[in-house]
Structure formats: structure tokens, C-alpha cells
Amino acid sequence: MSGVLPVAAVATLQPLTILAAAPGVTGVIAKVEARLQGRRGVRVLQPYYDLAKLFRKEALAPQGASRVFLLAPIIAMTCYMTIPLLIPVLTDYGLPLGYMGDILGGGFLLSLASFAIAVGAAETGSPYAQLGSSRAKTFAAITEPVILFVVFAVALVTATDLPYALAATVRSSADQMVRPAHLLAAAALFLVILYETGRIPVETHTGTNEFGMIEEARGFEYSGPYFALLRWGSTCKQLILYTIFINVFIAPWGLASTGKAIDVIWAIVALVLKACGVGVVVAVIDDSFAKLRLFKITEFTAAAFVLAVLGVFTLYLGGG
């Protein structure tokens, strides 16, 4: 196990790790949530079985839906598989493809994926799917400025907007961890992640209450392999966001610093463990708060906005 993996292999392993581990992380969160509620819960591997079942089923499209409807899950999945090439998933040094895009590039890809799904849902003519995509876009207009301010904070801290550079800066000294701008930006990002992954202050993840749905409602008309891709894509999106939060902001340790196979394997294990750690926190939040009313969600996003803007303020004042 002491062989050195070629760079291309390490780069390929980044999206593959996300692809393979994402349903498992979702399964762990569901399990922890069930245990906290005193239920036994389904198996941790249940999301994999669900995906396998869906891939064996027949795909149907509503009458009148165009090609866009069927393309949307594929476009979204492609976006989700491109982002892990840009962010530090396994290595703490930039892989050659890591410099194709910065944090904004990753943000654009995430928005493109969500846009594709929203257009696909709007194609169907189903009221709930359209409601979901309209709501998702409405609230995205409020969360996007938060992301922008987080990026500004990162740019002011590192003078670049490369995720690798911020991770390296955070690793460099303890001062970087306690600086207020960093804490505020990380907190704002965490709130945005709760919103983007459809967790409890915003949306119930497993409920069947259509009126409260945002993200979940968009897949209503999909079936078979397309629905599987959509589901898999949303777990991948969750793990990607967790990875950005962990490996760029709060705990960029345990990454491989060389291309040695053993280091890379440890990095994979560490990533999955850290993601499950964040997942446990998210599950605890899921079980301790109530879902916000739809019109209260703006307050939630406004809180995230305040955090991000204050982070940039403190940087401008020179004390951040």
C-alpha cells in the first residue's frame, strides 16, 4: 500500500468519493435523527437500496414535458460531479484541475444545477413541483448575497478566492481560527447549508407535507432512474456543501499532503468521519427546533446575512 497514485487518479477519486459516500452520510443522519427521537430507524445503507430499486424501475415523463425535463437530472448530476474537482476533498494541495474555477465557480455550478432542476420541475405542469421550484428560486435570491459576502470575507482574508488557499490559511495558525471574520463567515455558511440541504429550520427532510416543501417538491413528477439521479444528486450536493464547510472552513485537517495511496485512503476515511460529525450536529438541530413558517424563512436568511456582513465589516476595520 505504499505506492504513489498518479495525479489523475487522485483527481478522479475526489468526485468518486463524494458519489459513493453521499448516500451513506444521508443514511447516518437519518439514523441518528431516528435514535434521538427514540425510534429504531432504517438501516444506514437504506439510501443505497432505495437508489438501486429506483434504477431498476421504469421511467415515465408527464405528457407535454419536453426534453429539458429528462435532461435536468443529468445536468444537475454533471454539475455536482464537477465541483469536487475544484474543492479540497482529499488533498491539501491543489490538483491541476483545482484551478479551473474558484469559490465563485463552484457557486455558479451549484446554482446551475439548482436552476436545471427548477426548470425541469416547471416543465411538468404539476402544481406542487412548480410551487417548489418557484419557492426555491425566491429564497435562493436571498441566500445568494450571503454566499457572496462569505466569498468576500474569504477573499479579504487570503487575497485570493481559491478554496485551497483559505484551507491553507486556516491550517497555518490558531490565530486564523479565532479571528472573528472567519467565525462569522463559517457560521453564515452553516446557516446557508441548512437552507440549501433542506434541513429543519427551513424544511422537513422526510415529511410528506406538500405545503411546506421547497426543495423536496421539485422531484414530484420524476420516476425510475431519473428520480434516482435526482435523489443521488441531492445527497451529493449535501456532502459537497459539508466538504466545503469542513475542509475549507472549520477543520481542514486530515487531508492527504502527498499522493501516497495510504494517505489518500486515510483522507477518504477522515472526510467521511468528519462529514458524519457535521451530520450528527445537523440531526441534533433537526430534532431540537421546529420548522419555520414559510414567511419566517426570510428571517432565517436575514440572520445569515447579518453574520456574513458583520464578518466583512470586521475585516474592513482591520480587527477581523
Added chain:
Amino acid sequence: MTILPLAAATNGAAPPPGVFAGAATVISVLVLLVEFGMLRAPLLRSQVRLYALQSLLVASLAVVVGAVLDLPELFALAALSVLLKAVIVPRFVLRLLRDSEAEIAGSGALGAASTVLIALGVAAFAVFSFNALDISSPVLPKTALTISAAVVLVSFVLMIVRGDVVSQTVGFFSLENGVSLASLVVASGLPLILEVAFLFDLLVAVMVFGILMRVHHARSGSLTTAQLTRLRG
């Protein structure tokens, strides 16, 4: 193995402020965040609790400064202000609240999100205008001073936007918290007796506000200030 060079942390990057300055700024930012929390706290009780939390934060900053810079009188100040502002005053206001049935703060003139955005604008004004002043402190980073100015102005927003007596009282008390944060920055070496005089000022204000709240509640049967818009002789 190609390892591309990281352009990071070389040119133009903001240097970290150091652990003490960073911690001081974090605490003062938390004080400001609690102030923002008061803007959207729906229950009167939660507002009073947030005020107690804010006072605790200011006192903890005093403890940090006292420990790092070896100013023992700050410990006494912190102990006194915790006793007064985190225990006595909140208990007093909570007891007044228990006598009146009102629980939910009068919804303000604006929605919560727009209030937050306005407060953010006001905070930005405070922060940048104070940053332009040429004040430096030997003990604390200037950021803490600018943030304390933001706390004062945001508590004004709280008092203006909310239409009930308790919110306005809590807003006034938290304004005092902002001022004591500022006094920690610019005048940590102030004699203890002056600081204690400030605290007794607050005690007087608490008494006056308590009586005002009682009188208002007894006269109008509610805690909102809606009836006060048309004053008659």
C-alpha cells in the same frame, strides 16, 4: 507529482489580529449579535433574557481584559455588573412582566427582516464613521470601539421600531451595555469608583423605568405604547 504553488497569504491578505485582539473582537461582535437578536425576539421574556446574556458577554470581556492586562479592578467591575445587570435587573423586569399578562412583544412598525436590514445599515454607518475617528486604545482593538457604537445605534433602532414599553426599556438598558463596552475600550484604567457610579446610574434608571412601566400598565391595561400617540391634557 505536480504541486502547484499556493498564491495564498503572501500579498494583500489581511493578517490575523492575534488571539487576544481576536477574542476581544469576537466577544464584542457577539454583543452586537445579541442586540440583533433582540430586534427579532418575539417574546418579552426572551428579550429580557437576551439582555442578561448581553450583560454577561460585556462582563466576560471585562474579565478577559483584566486577566490579560493585569487590571484587577476590572474583576470587581465585572462581578458587580454581572450581579446588577445579569441577575437583579432582569429579575426585576421579569417580575414586573409576571404581574401583567402580556407575553408577546408588540409587533413593530416594520417586519422582522426589514428591521434587521435597516439595523444593518445603521450598524454600518456607526462602524465606518467611528472607524474614521482617530481614536486608539492601548488595551483593546479599535474594532471593539466601533462595534460598541453600532450596539448603541442598533439599540436606538430597537427603541424606535418596537411599540411596547418592555422592548423600549430593554433597548435603553442594552444601550448602556454598548456604552460600557465603549468605556472598556477607551478607559479601562478608569478608577473603579467612576465605573461604580455608572452602575448606580443604571440602578436609578431601572427604578424609574420600573415605575413608568407599572404606571403605564395600571393606566392603560396593556404594555403597548399605542395609546400614547394621542396625548390629552
